[in-house]
Amino acid sequence: MSGGVTIALDAMGGDRAPGMVVSGADIALQRHPEIRFLLFGAEQEVTPLLAKIPRLAGAVTVHHTDEAVADDARPSVALRAGRQTSMRLAIDAVADGRADGVVSAGNTGALMAIAKFVLKTLPGIDRPAIASFFPTRRGESVMLDLGANVECDEENLVQFALMGDVFARTVLGLIEPTVGLLNVGSEDMKGNDAVRGASTRLRSAVSPVHFHGFIEGDDIAAGAVDVVVTDGFTGNVAVKTAEGTAKLFGEFLEAAFHHSVSARIGYLFARRTLRKLRMRLDPRRYNGAIFLGLGGIAVKSHGSTDAFGFANAIGVAVDMKANGVLEKIRVELERLSQAPFAPEPAL
Amino acid sequence: MSGGVTIALDAMGGDRAPGMVVSGADIALQRHPEIRFLLFGAEQEVTPLLAKIPRLAGAVTVHHTDEAVADDARPSVALRAGRQTSMRLAIDAVADGRADGVVSAGNTGALMAIAKFVLKTLPGIDRPAIASFFPTRRGESVMLDLGANVECDEENLVQFALMGDVFARTVLGLIEPTVGLLNVGSEDMKGNDAVRGASTRLRSAVSPVHFHGFIEGDDIAAGAVDVVVTDGFTGNVAVKTAEGTAKLFGEFLEAAFHHSVSARIGYLFARRTLRKLRMRLDPRRYNGAIFLGLGGIAVKSHGSTDAFGFANAIGVAVDMKANGVLEKIRVELERLSQAPFAPEPAL
Numbered sequence: 152m153s154g155g156v157t158i159a160l161d162a163m164g165g166d167r168a169p170g171m172v173v174s175g176a177d178i179a180l181q182r183h184p185e186i187r188f189l190l191f192g193a194e195q196e197v198t199p200l201l202a203k204i205p206r207l208a209g210a211v212t213v214h215h216t217d218e219a220v221a222d223d224a225r226p227s228v229a230l231r232a233g234r235q236t237s238m239r240l241a242i243d244a245v246a247d248g249r250a251d252g253v254v255s256a257g258n259t260g261a262l263m264a265i266a267k268f269v270l271k272t273l274p275g276i277d278r279p280a281i282a283s284f285f286p287t288r289r290g291e292s293v294m295l296d297l298g299a300n301v302e303c304d305e306e307n308l309v310q311f312a313l314m315g316d317v318f319a320r321t322v323l324g325l326i327e328p329t330v331g332l333l334n335v336g337s338e339d340m341k342g343n344d345a346v347r348g349a350s351t352r353l354r355s356a357v358s359p360v361h362f363h364g365f366i367e368g369d370d371i372a373a374g375a376v377d378v379v380v381t382d383g384f385t386g387n388v389a390v391k392t393a394e395g396t397a398k399l400f401g402e403f404l405e406a407a408f409h410h411s412v413s414a415r416i417g418y419l420f421a422r423r424t425l426r427k428l429r430m431r432l433d434p435r436r437y438n439g440a441i442f443l444g445l446g447g448i449a450v451k452s453h454g455s456t457d458a459f460g461f462a463n464a465i466g467v468a469v470d471m472k473a474n475g476v477l478e479k480i481r482v483e484l485e486r487l488s489q490a491p492f493a494p495e496p497a498l
Numbered sequence: 499m500s501g502g503v504t505i506a507l508d509a510m511g512g513d514r515a516p517g518m519v520v521s522g523a524d525i526a527l528q529r530h531p532e533i534r535f536l537l538f539g540a541e542q543e544v545t546p547l548l549a550k551i552p553r554l555a556g557a558v559t560v561h562h563t564d565e566a567v568a569d570d571a572r573p574s575v576a577l578r579a580g581r582q583t584s585m586r587l588a589i590d591a592v593a594d595g596r597a598d599g600v601v602s603a604g605n606t607g608a609l610m611a612i613a614k615f616v617l618k619t620l621p622g623i624d625r626p627a628i629a630s631f632f633p634t635r636r637g638e639s640v641m642l643d644l645g646a647n648v649e650c651d652e653e654n655l656v657q658f659a660l661m662g663d664v665f666a667r668t669v670l671g672l673i674e675p676t677v678g679l680l681n682v683g684s685e686d687m688k689g690n691d692a693v694r695g696a697s698t699r700l701r702s703a704v705s706p707v708h709f710h711g712f713i714e715g716d717d718i719a720a721g722a723v724d725v726v727v728t729d730g731f732t733g734n735v736a737v738k739t740a741e742g743t744a745k746l747f748g749e750f751l752e753a754a755f756h757h758s759v760s761a762r763i764g765y766l767f768a769r770r771t772l773r774k775l776r777m778r779l780d781p782r783r784y785n786g787a788i789f790l791g792l793g794g795i796a797v798k799s800h801g802s803t804d805a806f807g808f809a810n811a812i813g814v815a816v817d818m819k820a821n822g823v824l825e826k827i828r829v830e831l832e833r834l835s836q837a838p839f840a841p842e843p844a845l
Binding site for chain 2: 223225286287288298301302333335338340342343367368369370371372373381383384385387388389390391392393394395396397398399400401402403404407408410411413414416417418419420421422423424425427428431432
């Protein structure tokens with residue numbers, strides 16, 4: 152599936168780095184034996200970890216650096232002052248063609264700022280967006296932006312819709328994905344200028360996406376559309392609210408099964424099924440947010456994830472490469488730049 | 499508890515009105531025998547329903563009108579052209595003192611527009627907000643705004659924080675409720691101008707609320723704060739996303755218990771406990787959003803709720819009256835208008 156793909160890893164990003172990064176790379180290697188890794192970070196920490204996993208060591212080249220981006224560093228500072236950080240060097244490896252993609256569990260804002268500066272945005276894209284999969288009643292959907300752009304105008308939302316559409320077609324393999332715009336109601340008059348303006352353009356006859364219209368928060372989990380488009384503020388809050396709700400629900404359920412002897416017995420009978428459900432909804436399975444709209448593959452892992460989650464984030468980067476998502480988005484954007492849809496509408 | 503409270507009901511608002519409204523009033527009356535209802539709507543529909551419930555009929559005065567606000571009516575149109583609608587007449591009853599509060603399951607935007615026009619906002623409040631309770635790990639919290647104000651500035655958010663604080667103290671009975679501002683991260687630099695500006699003011703030494711700082715989406719269900727403050731766009735999406743996630747989780751769980759014979763047996767043992775959990779998380783229990791900041795008590799019920807949910811919305815209005823929430827907010831705002839916190843900060 153993934154013939155000869157090379158992934159650059161920021162070994163120092165994430166709460167449990169570098170151990171989680173090394174173990175995650177090992178899990179990913181078992182799934183995709185053809186991956187090669189460039190590991191950027193503190194040699195004295197990374198090398199002993201690799202020594203314990205010979206099969207992984209053979210697939211890894213370590214590039215030493217003592218510097219790392221702090222979790223609370225301002226993106227602008229990390230960009231200007233951090234040219235020797237593990238994060239920056241890993242991104243540089245994508246820019247100069249040594250790697251096909253980069254994965255980091257470090258500071259999100261810094262990763263976006265550096266990736267945007269080093270890898271540039273694709274022609275026709277003003278601002279990259281953070282996209283991720285999530286489970287729905289109908290399977291899986293993709294949502295963007297999840298936090299790269301706190302404020303978005305009409306044009307940004309239209310570009311997110313185009314990128315999300317191409318992404319769903321290539322990575323999810325959908326023929327004609329439906330695109331919805333997150334709003335506070337489904338009627339035309341609802342929302343702010345940005346969503347109303349984007350809706351008008353996406354609804355036009357020359358729009359290249361299959362636009363479903365406005366959707367509301369409860370339509371996300373219901374799987375009402377394949378691609379959920381929103382600004383980074385709303386998207387970030389929505390995805391974290393969903394995570395928090397699912398976690399609370401899981402805790403309540405667990406507490407319920409400890410509530411009585413009868414419930415404990417019930418749990419014994421149902422535990423295999425419940426374990427399957429837990430696996431299906433495991434947030435680690437959905438770890439790995441894609442920075443869409445960049446001239447290179449960059450994937451952000453949750454900072455608090457473990458090796459299993461980090462391996463999934465690596466898998467996202469590998470899938471992006473294997474499916475040629477970047478090239479397809481580039482072609483699609485070029486096609487659109489010659490079509491009447493790209494410029495601002497006359498009315 | 500609720501000595502002699504009179505509630506005006508919009509009998510024609512909601513998907514299952516007027517049947518759901520009448521049955522909901524009956525359930526509420528059993529809980530609070532001292533309520534009296536003014537029921538506004540189509541007599542020919544309401545009277546036969548009341549005839550079947552003699553104990554309720556004695557507590558209800560029907561005010562006939564043929565007009566009702568359509569679900570898709572623009573708020574401005576409903577306000578200007580709908581002076582004889584069931585919704586408008588019910589709100590009028592609060593304004594002229596015949597009723598202590600109004601409950602409607604009709605068009606949210608119209609209800610807010612008419613209530614704001616008829617009941618006016620409290621001195622010191624520019625815009626009313628929609629507030630509601632929700633279940634958390636620690637019990638219950640209150641969140642506002644849930645959709646009244648799609649765009650909010652710093653001043654609106656500060657006012658929401660003050661109103662939410664007073665509300666939590668009076669209705670939830672908390673001594674020093676913590677207030678959090680919903681954002682895309684917890685660091686000072688995160689977010690837009692409105693949340694950063696509001697944070698600076700709420701954090702100041704003269705701020706009357708116990709400000710926790712920024713919170714993220716997953717902090718809502720975790721119960722990190724007692725009062726969650728946000729703009730109406732984000733709040734609306736967040737609360738609906740949480741509802742959708744909880745619903746999906748419930749469906750997955752139900753499907754899991756039908757998955758195998760063993761799981762079905764497990765369900766039989768655990769069903770009492772699971773039923774309790776379902777009751778605890780039943781969205782109908784949290785039905786009834788309060789319009790905070792108005793000069794009268796107005797409660798909005800979910801349009802799709804049933805009699806049980808509508809009875810809870812009536813209960814919210816009764817609690818607001820019993821706890822004197824309106825007077826307490828009024829006193830608090832007056833006190834603040836003389837304190838150095840109210841005007842824009844010098845820096």
